[in-house]
Amino acid sequence: MGKHVRVKEKLFKGIKDNPSLLGFGCMRLPTRFEDKPDIDEEEAQKMIDYAYQKGVNYFDTAYPYHGGLSETFIGKALKKYPRSSFYLANKMPGWLIESVEDAKRIFNEQLEKCQVDYFDYYLCHALNKKGFEIYKEPGIMDFLYQMKDEGKIKHLGFSFHDTPEVLDDIIHTFDWDFVMIQLNYLDWEFQDAKKQYDIIKNYGVPCLVMEPVRGGTLAQLSESSRALLKEARPDKSIASWAIRYVASLDNVLVILSGMSNQAQTDDNISTLTEFEPLTDEEKLVLNKALKVFLDKNTIPCTDCKYCLPCPEGVNIPGVFKIYNEYALSKFKGQFINRYEAMKESERASSCIACGMCLENCPQRIEIFDRMFEINALYQSLKRDA
Numbered sequence: 374m375g376k377h378v379r380v381k382e383k384l385f386k387g388i389k390d391n392p393s394l395l396g397f398g399c400m401r402l403p404t405r406f407e408d409k410p411d412i413d414e415e416e417a418q419k420m421i422d423y424a425y426q427k428g429v430n431y432f433d434t435a436y437p438y439h440g441g442l443s444e445t446f447i448g449k450a451l452k453k454y455p456r457s458s459f460y461l462a463n464k465m466p467g468w469l470i471e472s473v474e475d476a477k478r479i480f481n482e483q484l485e486k487c488q489v490d491y492f493d494y495y496l497c498h499a500l501n502k503k504g505f506e507i508y509k510e511p512g513i514m515d516f517l518y519q520m521k522d523e524g525k526i527k528h529l530g531f532s533f534h535d536t537p538e539v540l541d542d543i544i545h546t547f548d549w550d551f552v553m554i555q556l557n558y559l560d561w562e563f564q565d566a567k568k569q570y571d572i573i574k575n576y577g578v579p580c581l582v583m584e585p586v587r588g589g590t591l592a593q594l595s596e597s598s599r600a601l602l603k604e605a606r607p608d609k610s611i612a613s614w615a616i617r618y619v620a621s622l623d624n625v626l627v628i629l630s631g632m633s634n635q636a637q638t639d640d641n642i643s644t645l646t647e648f649e650p651l652t653d654e655e656k657l658v659l660n661k662a663l664k665v666f667l668d669k670n671t672i673p674c675t676d677c678k679y680c681l682p683c684p685e686g687v688n689i690p691g692v693f694k695i696y697n698e699y700a701l702s703k704f705k706g707q708f709i710n711r712y713e714a715m716k717e718s719e720r721a722s723s724c725i726a727c728g729m730c731l732e733n734c735p736q737r738i739e740i741f742d743r744m745f746e747i748n749a750l751y752q753s754l755k756r757d758a
Contacts (some may be wrong), residue, residue, distance in 0.1 A: 377428025379648045381626055385579040387550050388528065390493065392460045394620060395645045396431035397424050398583070398631035399443045410440035414449075420638050421450045425459070427642045431627050435464040435498055436483065448488035461489060464498035464532065465517070467505075473512035480520065494581075495526040496553060499679065501535035503732060505543050514547055532583065534679075534735030537568035544576050551626065553581040555675075555735065557591055558618045558659060560584075563673065564736070570624065579626035582619050586630070588675030591615040592637075595669050595701045598662040605658045612637070613644040614651075614659055621650040671697045672743055673736045680730035680740060686718035689730060689740060696747050705754050712751055721748040 378393045403413040403420070421432070432451065434443045444463065451459055463483050470476050484490065495517070497508055508514055520526040530551035533540055544552060552573045560566040573580045586592045592612035594602075599611055606614075619628050628645075632638045651659065674693040683689060692715075699708035712720065724744035731740060 376646050378424075378642055378645045379620075380428075383623060385551075385626060386577050388579055388626065390460060390528075392431040392493075392627050393429045393645075394625075394628055394648075395424075395429050395616075395641055396433055396462075396581070396627040396629040397421065397429050398629045399432065399434040399447050400438045401631035401633045402439060402443065402446070403633055404439075410442055412439055412442055412446050414446060416635075417446065418450050420632060420635055421447075423635070424632075424638055424642065425454060427646065429642065430459045431462065431494075431629075432459060433462040433494075433629050434487070436466040436469070436479065444483060444486040448486055452488055456489065460493035461487060462494035462496065463487065463492045464496040466498050467500070467507045470507050470513065473510075473516050476513050476516050480516075480525075484525070491525045491527060493527045494551065495520075495529055497531040499735070500531045500533050500543055501732075501735075502539045502542075505539075505546075508547075530578075530581070533569070537565050537572060540569050541572050544572060549576075549578060551579050551581055552576075553583055553629070555584040555587075556580070556582045556619060556622075556625075557585050557587050557615055558663060559587055559591060559667075559673070570622065574624040580622075580624050581627045581629060582625055583629045584675055585619045585628050586612050586615040587673070588677070590671070590673075590675070590697075593701070594662065594666045598666040601658060601662040601665065605655060610640050610644075612640055614655075614662075616641060616644045617649065617651050618659065620645060620648060669700050671700045672738060674738060675736065677735060679733045679735060683724075684727060684729060685723045685725055686716070687721065687723050687744065688715060688719035689744075691715060691719060692721050692744065692747055693738075696743075696750070699750075705758070709751070709754055709758060721745070721751070724748075 378395050380391050381394050403416045405411045405413045432447055434447045465476060466479065469479065517526065517529055521529050528550040530549050530553065532553040534555065554566060554569045556566045556570060570580055594611060602611055602614055616628060619625055630641050632641065672693045674690055676690045678690055680689045695708060695711045721744040724741050726741035734740060
């Protein structure tokens with residue numbers, strides 16, 4: 374019998390499951406077309422099967438992932454396996470709920486799409502101060518607790534994008550079994566992930582982690598940052614440093630990684646099968662590499678697309694991606710070509726600073742300020758070209 378992905382050894386209050394430390398996120402599955410959500414089901418099925426065979430037993434989907442196709446796919450992909458052999462997580466899209474009837478309809482639709490009778494982990498999706506308000510309305514949390522009493526939800530929690538103060542309020546308003554936050558070595562201080570982690574730990578429930586490599590940013594870094602990490606550990610990938618950082622924390626139950634190809638799947642599984650916690654010396658190297666990277670002044674976008682759709686059609690994550698590539702490479706011609714390949718309505722110049730995207734951005738990016746700067750950069754580079 375081969376080696377399998379590590380399972381967290383620590384026992385958590387109220388959690389008797391044994392989920393794999395690596396969770397398979399189904400938000401960034403391989404797609405058939407570059408600009409469409411259609412999943413390449415043959416390739417994705419191979420990845421799911423491989424991960425399952427290597428001991429990955431935690432799979433995470435959500436109502437909006439891949440334009441609503443993720444739930445249906447993972448339901449089909451896991452149907453061949455005994456239901457008791459894997460843990461399936463799904464999420465309630467609170468922004469689509471206006472009444473308890475909406476919550477009931479969506480929940481039952483999710484069970485049907487995923488072809489299951491229950492969810493092992495169910496989350497109130499992407500809570501922030503504004504998004505939490507709907508759950509205070511009469512009946513909605515009562516319904517979720519009812520589903521838990523009936524065994525259709527095994528563990529109830531929430532995913533979170535806001536300040537530590539808001540997290541502290543939410544976590545003490547209702548009874549929760551777990552909390553998922555964005556945590557990585559960049560956001561540990563940059564977005565107060567440490568304070569959030571401590572709040573969850575003190576509350577007495579496990580922490581589940583999303584964005585451990587920050588939407589791929591920490592798998593790329595900058596050339597000088599990569600050189601530092603490769604010099605210290607030539608045998609480790611750049612992404613593995615981020616995964617090992619999170620896995621070294623004692624109150625983390627599952628590290629969710631949205632894997633898009635077989636290479637990413639192989640690397641994550643290898644990292645958490647032959648797991649090595651970061652040494653003190655490696656932590657110093659990682660901090661140095663992070664400082665070098667931040668000096669490049671990149672925009673902390675994770676391509677989550679919560680800022681979309683823009684009323685004017687601006688492709689906000691796309692613009693930021695092109696800018697960040699330029700910030701790291703300084704290839705002026707490449708920046709101009711990729712920017713001009715976008716439709717005019719998708720460019721930064723189409724931003725009218727309406728502010729609708731700001732409250733939806735988990736990274737709290739001053740989006741229209743950055744759009745103004747990027748448009749000015751383009752105009753400047755274009756004049757000098």
